[in-house]
Amino acid sequence: MNKSTIVVGGGIAGMTAAGELSRLGVEVTLVEQEQISGGHAACWDRLFPTRRPAEEVISFLREQTDSKVNTFSGRPVTEILHHESMFTATLSDGTILRGESLVLATGYDLFDASRKEEYGYGIYDNVITSAELEGWFKNHQPVRTKNGRIPSRVAFIHCVGSRDEKVGNLYCSKVCCITGVKQAIEVKEALPACDVYSFYMDLRMFDRNFEELYFEAQKNYGINFIRGRLSECSENEDHTLVVKTEDTLTGKPMKMIVDLVVLLVGFVPRSQNTQMLLKLKLITGNDGFLQPEDEHNGDNLTRIPGLFITGAVKGPVTIANAVADARATALQVYSFLHSNR
Amino acid sequence: MINFNLFVLPFSLGLLYLILKIGKDWYKWITTLSPVDKVKFTSGIRNPIQILISLKEVFFEVLIHRKMWKRNPLLGYMHMSFALGWFLLIVLGNIESRFYSGTHLNAPYYPIFLKFFIHDKLVIFFEVYAVPRFFRFIMDLLLLYILSGLLLAFLKRKKSKWFGMKQVTRYQLTDHVALTTLWLIFPMRLLAESFTAGYYGSGGGFMTQPLGNFLTWIVPLPTDLVAYTMWWGYSLVLGIFFVTLPYSRYMHIPTEVLLIFFRNFGIKPKKWYSGYSDTEVHSCSRCGVCLDICQMNLAGIHDSQAVYFIRDVRDKYVSEQISRKCLVCGRCQEVCPVGIHSDSLRLIKRRELSSGQDADYSFVSVSTVRTAEVVYFSGCMSHLTPSIIRSMKGIMEVAGVSYLHLDENRSICCGRPLMLAGKDRQAHDLVEFNKKLIRDARAGILVTSCPICYRVFKEEYNLPIRIQHHAQFLLELVRSGKIPLQSMHRRIIYHDPCDLGRGSHVYEAPRELLGKFSDLLISKEEKNNALCCGGSLGMFEADHQQRDLMTNGALDSLLTFGPEILATSCPLCKKTFGKMNRVPVKDLAELVFESIPDGRIRSASGSVSVPFHPELSSEAESI
Known part of the structure; x- marks a missing residue:
């Protein structure tokens, strides 16, 4: 009997699930909308907390999938149908894929920082996102202001688009705190003379070695952590930036002039998923991410037998957790395919 | 012959009580007007022209109910039948009664119960003349008219949608008693007159006579006794209605007359509760027109709409929470048929009830270093939407306007958010600081990007200079080429x-400006009927989810017309709508700036503006 599955999304979770299922002898088709697989992680230089190159993780996963899994890349899925216990995925070029089961691993979008207009992203020259900074590191681009100056002060702004009712996102994006700590260290390493400041509400160093890195950042790198949520940014004539906040530990309003502002943008649900998922009548939570059937004992299951969800499509997740989740999903898919449906 | 019977007592006593009660209330309200308003009142009642104008308005609004007609013809007909019908019934009844009594001095009850008293007159003698027959006809016609309105009133409680209303007001006990007795008055009169006409076989009109004959034939009881009982009933329901009226919503009937006079004498709402406020509060008929248009419905709030808030004020149990549960958007004021300033009343109560810790702004000190003809005050909300400020600066550079950006680096709040919270004293500390800054800059014209600031500059600052919202300022720049x-x-x-709209009546400038470079769509809910974005600074009792429901409701309405861009002229509206991510939201200034041909924009570094630092002494300049 032919056991087949379609994995939609070639990021960390999708690749892991596809690789595991392929090893278990399932006929896997992996669909990735970009030309290159790896998802958001492919844009990363080094990963928190150990600062290991992201490339290592991705090439491991590529070895698991390349030549073992039937892969369609550079083509997004436009429609998913479920009919008589068969799944049909239509790609943008008209290709139709069929499978007995389907794994949704479509991931997340980054929060559009221009929606937090008061921080001036897209308006002021020297306000960038954490994703852009990571891109600079990856491409070995030096950390400079728009007009090429070496910044003498850099400010990291935590929780941009996360834990913020004003933009409608109440949830925590989990990875930004530690990303901010990692990137602050990296900026300091690249520019030892530069003062680096981090403005935070509170730092959630929840996972293994996170707290250690935060300590290191203060002790060894002299990163200044200031507890205060940024109220607004404004731009001076010379394109330096004024950040306004309240230092809530001293209880005083404060302003600081900096050369570069890095906004730590969080996760948002994928907007292009919406129509597709509406047709499948999958349930989303108040945060807009997909809701599993059972948050404890069935967190990869959906209301449709044979349709599984994995990774950041269910909400913010670290790479390590996405890998673990995808492996668990692969096992669920395997037992589904071998059950007496 | 003495025209008296015991049954007239309930009516007469009730009427006496009502007159005394209204007299006492009117006296209280007039004497508790503010000193300025008292002067206006005393000069107003001596001015025959103002009296005539007021009487005309009383005729159109209290009797004809012109505004109700405009709103919904069925609603207009219903109100007019009660008001005008009953009024004419009293006036014509009085005239009719004089033919029978032959004197001008009748007891007040005599015209009301005329048909009871005149049956023993020489009816046949009168029958030969046209005048009594005319009256008999017209009085029946009026009664029929009122009864048709009564039928509609009954239907309205069951099928309010037919009257253009989804919701009807929840009434109090006194309202129910008054309503029941009011509804009973006219059927009782019909029965009393019909039975009497039926018993005597004459004296009725086209309706009461045949009905009376029929009833006499069908009711197996002594008709004279039934008729007499009906007269007792008629008098009783009138009496009970009159006694309940001052404690029910029907108090609006006499009060609205006083309110119309007050308004025509130039009396306006004040910042503190006065006799005028009392008059407005008692003029509320609880018609419920303000219910459907309130956006708080979308957020599941149903206890704080204008009608309920005013009821609570009248009953003196309004809570701080209810006073703060309102967008203060002003939509209810626009539709109120009586013209009650519910927003002003709301703010008055906030001032009275405001509790909690009061901030002290005495630490703020200000000084300015530059002067300019055009002073630009972007407002603190615009600092959260820097694209608006950047556009304004770019436009002024292109136009060659030399300006001073007063709140470029440090801003002092205009004071309106505090005023909306009922904290006027603290607000006026800030007003004084800003006034000094504006005076010192020797501004000839003050331009702001924020309608909240604009309104408070206009209403509270008493500045001897031109004040413009940027919609008006930009329009002038465009017009002058x-x-x-x-x-x-x-x-x-x-x-x-x-x-900017309902608050300051600036409706046309933004539209004319947009019309110059875009295809402006017309929406259903616009101008004075526009919806609130949901972000109101005046609302203290809604959480983010409730606000989102109101915002999405407003967006649903605006997006029906398929716009590519949603334009507004308020940074707060921009942020509130922008949060939903459903359509690009842009301020007028941004759109104007984007419409300037590329070649005309100089680089931003060639700014005419000079950095400006009013010193806020105690603000920590850290690091």
């Missing part, structure tokens, strides 16, 4: 911010 614009061929819908 200082800013070249190229059409952007986009379908744009304009959202009126509450404080």
